[in-house]
Every structure is written in C-alpha cells, then in structure tokens.
Amino acid sequence: MTTSVNRAEPLRLPPPRQGWGNTLWTLFGLAALAALLVACAVYTAPPVISDWQIRDTARPAAGARVSDGKCTAKIVLHLCDVTLTLPTPTGSVVRRVNTVFTGMHVGDYAIRVMADPGRPDLVTTDLALDRLWNRTLTLLVIAGALAAIIVAALVAMVRNRRAGSGAMG
Numbered sequence: 001m002t003t004s005v006n007r008a009e010p011l012r013l014p015p016p017r018q019g020w021g022n023t024l025w026t027l028f029g030l031a032a033l034a035a036l037l038v039a040c041a042v043y044t045a046p047p048v049i050s051d052w053q054i055r056d057t058a059r060p061a062a063g064a065r066v067s068d069g070k071c072t073a074k075i076v077l078h079l080c081d082v083t084l085t086l087p088t089p090t091g092s093v094v095r096r097v098n099t100v101f102t103g104m105h106v107g108d109y110a111i112r113v114m115a116d117p118g119r120p121d122l123v124t125t126d127l128a129l130d131r132l133w134n135r136t137l138t139l140l141v142i143a144g145a146l147a148a149i150i151v152a153a154l155v156a157m158v159r160n161r162r163a164g165s166g167a168m169g
Contacts, residue, residue, distance in 0.1 A: 030153055037146040043098045048135050051124050054116040055132055063087050064113035071109055076102050084113050086123045095123050101131045102138050
C-alpha cells in the first residue's frame with residue numbers, strides 16, 4: 001500500500017466569475033454608496049459649514065421655535081433633524097438642519113435655537129454648535145470612507161475586467 005504523503009497535488013481553484021451579473025450587482029452597490037456620499041454633501045455638510053461661519057457670533061435667538069425635531073441613535077451615531085423658525089423684521093427664516101455626530105448618550109436632547117444677529121439665515125442650535133468638532137470629524141470620516149470604498153471598488157472592477165479579458169485572449 002503506497003501513500004501519497006510525499007506527492008504534491010496541485011490546488012485547483014474555480015475560475016473567477018467575471019459575469020455581467022456580478023458587475024451589475026457591484027455597480028448597484030456603488031450607486032447606493034454614491035447616494036450616501038451625495039446625501040452627506042447635500043444634507044450634512046452645509047449645516048456644518050454654516051455653523052463654522054457663525055460659531056463665535058451666535059447667540060440665543062429670542063422668539064425662535066423648533067417646529068419639528070427628531071433625533072435617532074444608531075449605536076454611537078446620532079442623527080438629529082430639526083426645523084427651525086426665526087422671526088426677523090423682513091419675515092420669518094425657516095431652516096431645516098441635519099446634525100450628525102458620534103458619542104454615547106442616553107435620553108433626550110434639550111436644544112436652544114441660536115443665530116448670528118448679522119446672519120439670521122444661518123439659524124442653528126446650541127447642540128450643533130457644542131458638537132461642531134465632533135460633527136466635522138464624523139462627516140470627514142464617513143465621507144472619506146465612502147469615497148475610499150467607491151474608488152477601491154472601481155479600481156478592483158477594472159483590474160478584474162482586465163485580468164479576465166487577458167486570460168481569455
């Protein structure tokens with residue numbers, strides 16, 4: 001009886017699947033990630049930028065109201081959406097503000113409406129101003145991670161397509 005202990009068997013791997021179905025699923029996932037990146041740019045970045053502009057001059061706004069507000073927490077990521085109304089001599093300023101930050105918190109948030117007297121159109125909340133650095137870093141990390149994943153996936157798709165067409169030809 002002979003054993004094949006000394007005999008090396010080649011390891012056979014299945015050929016890589018380069019079908020269009022996989023490519024379409026990958027593109028669908030990339031489109032979803034790109035939509036999240038666009039949402040960061042459209043809904044989260046503008047309030048962060050405007051809060052940096054008024055961070056030193058914002059004061060509690062008399063007569064301002066929070067007409068709609070909701071915060072949700074996903075593990076350590078907090079998402080707060082509020083609609084702020086500030087009466088001014090030229091009419092009411094209504095602004096919907098999206099605040100995204102990280103941290104541990106249990107319970108409700110109490111907020112005050114804040115505004116720069118010289119720029120009442122940039123009405124915000126004390127919660128948003130208190131967590132300005134946190135919000136900035138959270139936005140940069142999330143947007144950077146999404147962009148990196150999208151670029152890496154596109155590069156991998158191109159490499160796989162080239163390797164697949166090179167193996168065929």
